[in-house]
Amino acid sequence: MRFLDTFFDGAVMAKYLPDLLSAIVTTLWLSVIIVLGGLALGLVLACLRTLGRWYLTLPIVAFADIGRALPPLVVILIFYFGLPGLGLNLSGPMVLILVLGGVLAAFAEEIFWAGLTAVAKGQWEAGRATGLSFAQTLFEIALPQAIRMGIPPLVNRALAITKMTALGSVIGVKEILAVSSSAQSFSGSATPLTMAALAYLAIFLPVVILSRLLERRYAWAV
Amino acid sequence: MLEINQLEKSFGDTQVLTSIDLSVKPGELVFVIGPSGSGKSTMLRCCNRLEEPTSGSILLDGEHVTACHGAALDKMRLKIGMVFQGFHLYPHKSVLANVMLAQVKALKRSKEEAKARAMEMLDHVGLAHKADAMPSELSGGQQQRVAIARALALDPKVMLFDEPTSALDPELVGSVLKVMKQLRDEGMTMVVVSHEMDFAREAADRVVFMDGGVVVEAGTPEEIFGSPKSERLRAFLSRLHPSAS
Numbered sequence: 001m002r003f004l005d006t007f008f009d010g011a012v013m014a015k016y017l018p019d020l021l022s023a024i025v026t027t028l029w030l031s032v033i034i035v036l037g038g039l040a041l042g043l044v045l046a047c048l049r050t051l052g053r054w055y056l057t058l059p060i061v062a063f064a065d066i067g068r069a070l071p072p073l074v075v076i077l078i079f080y081f082g083l084p085g086l087g088l089n090l091s092g093p094m095v096l097i098l099v100l101g102g103v104l105a106a107f108a109e110e111i112f113w114a115g116l117t118a119v120a121k122g123q124w125e126a127g128r129a130t131g132l133s134f135a136q137t138l139f140e141i142a143l144p145q146a147i148r149m150g151i152p153p154l155v156n157r158a159l160a161i162t163k164m165t166a167l168g169s170v171i172g173v174k175e176i177l178a179v180s181s182s183a184q185s186f187s188g189s190a191t192p193l194t195m196a197a198l199a200y201l202a203i204f205l206p207v208v209i210l211s212r213l214l215e216r217r218y219a220w221a222v
Numbered sequence: 223m224l225e226i227n228q229l230e231k232s233f234g235d236t237q238v239l240t241s242i243d244l245s246v247k248p249g250e251l252v253f254v255i256g257p258s259g260s261g262k263s264t265m266l267r268c269c270n271r272l273e274e275p276t277s278g279s280i281l282l283d284g285e286h287v288t289a290c291h292g293a294a295l296d297k298m299r300l301k302i303g304m305v306f307q308g309f310h311l312y313p314h315k316s317v318l319a320n321v322m323l324a325q326v327k328a329l330k331r332s333k334e335e336a337k338a339r340a341m342e343m344l345d346h347v348g349l350a351h352k353a354d355a356m357p358s359e360l361s362g363g364q365q366q367r368v369a370i371a372r373a374l375a376l377d378p379k380v381m382l383f384d385e386p387t388s389a390l391d392p393e394l395v396g397s398v399l400k401v402m403k404q405l406r407d408e409g410m411t412m413v414v415v416s417h418e419m420d421f422a423r424e425a426a427d428r429v430v431f432m433d434g435g436v437v438v439e440a441g442t443p444e445e446i447f448g449s450p451k452s453e454r455l456r457a458f459l460s461r462l463h464p465s466a467s
Contacts, residue, residue, distance in 0.1 A: 120310070122306060122310035125306065129303075129304040131296045131324055131328035131376065132296065140327060141312055
């Protein structure tokens with residue numbers, strides 16, 4: 001009984017449910033923007049890298065390496081507490097979107113790039129030999145294959161990044177962890193944290209299952 | 223039709239092709255033989271600029287292939303069909319989509335027109351019933367015939383074959399050679415790099431023997447196989463058929 005009282009206190013649940021629901025909405029829209037923005041930016045960077053111009057490749061590789069090396073929390077704190085010193089005030093959600101979207105873009109660029117380099121040279125030759133331009137060969141032949149190869153690591157990475165929206169709790173973003181953690185302080189019960197865990201499961205389990213279906217859909221024997 | 227003049231190609235310090243001259247007449251099937259590393263494939267790949275020639279010129283119907291750049295080169299490549307040793311079908315597209323892609327994107331045909339032409343070409347290589355299959359569901363011989371249909375659908379003026387049967391199981395070679403023979407009989411201009419000597423004897427108008435990056439000898443199949451003049455060609459042929467000589 002003590003276990004149930006600690007983690008599943010009905011009264012506490014009822015009291016904080018409305019707050020938590022709005023926090024879920026916040027986590028959801030932040031996640032969608034971060035994933036879409038991050039993947040799109042990563043894709044664009046990987047495509048630019050195929051052009052093989054040093055003045056594009058150099059900054060892209062630097063961005064990808066730094067983005068993957070730095071702990072996102074450090075960058076979030078620098079953006080939120082440091083940039084105002086330069087007169088640049090970004091809201092908490094904005095910082096979260098820029099930093100997490102940027103980190104996802106860094107990883108996604110590397111995943112797309114790895115996929116592009118794994119596409120057989122003969123595929124490019126077949127495309128170019130049939131009169132397709134570089135861009136047409138990239139978009140019609142190389143990229144679709146690279147994306148399919150990248151789906152499993154991309155899904156993993158996107159999940160890892162969206163879970164990091166919980167870092168918003170340190171800069172006052174009212175997402176799931178921030179709301180439930182303050183509810184835990186006020187109520188003295190761990191129940192809001194249980195609710196947070198359940199909320200995360202409710203959001204991410206379907207995504208994981210969906211990604212499995214997606215992988216199966218795009219698998220083909222070579 | 224296809225004129226190769228003083229073609230030279232080197233990779234770094236390694237000279238791969240030296241003063242290659244070759245003229246292919248309309249409707250002619252020129253067969254290129256030679257030991258591996260003799261530059262046959264490189265010569266073929268220079269013709270559509272998959273390899274950049276170091277010097278020399280290549281002309282198709284009097285137009286300079288070697289002077290084209292960018293969009294003009296893409297246009298020129300439409301006139302030069304190429305079939306690869308490794309087929310290189312697009313694995314994420316159906317057979318039909320493979321044959322349609324460049325027609326729609328490069329030749330700017332309408333989807334309907336491209337589909338009709340693709341079906342016609344697939345029928346030509348005996349694979350119309352596989353139009354909806356994925357490349358991975360086909361045998362090597364079938365994949366190569368689709369690759370031939372993909373090139374033919376663009377109405378090229380000349381077809382280049384780069385060891386089209388070398389990656390095939392022996393029992394599948396015949397189906398591809400049959401399609402090539404049929405193409406020849408229809409008057410397609412073809413340059414074939416291959417080790418299928420029986421096919422060369424039967425179907426080639428002219429055989430070119432390359433060794434060490436130069437054309438050593440060229441002539442009719444009877445001349446090349448019946449009375450080889452150079453020592454290098456005799457040595458090459460005797461290595462192929464040790465018992466026959």
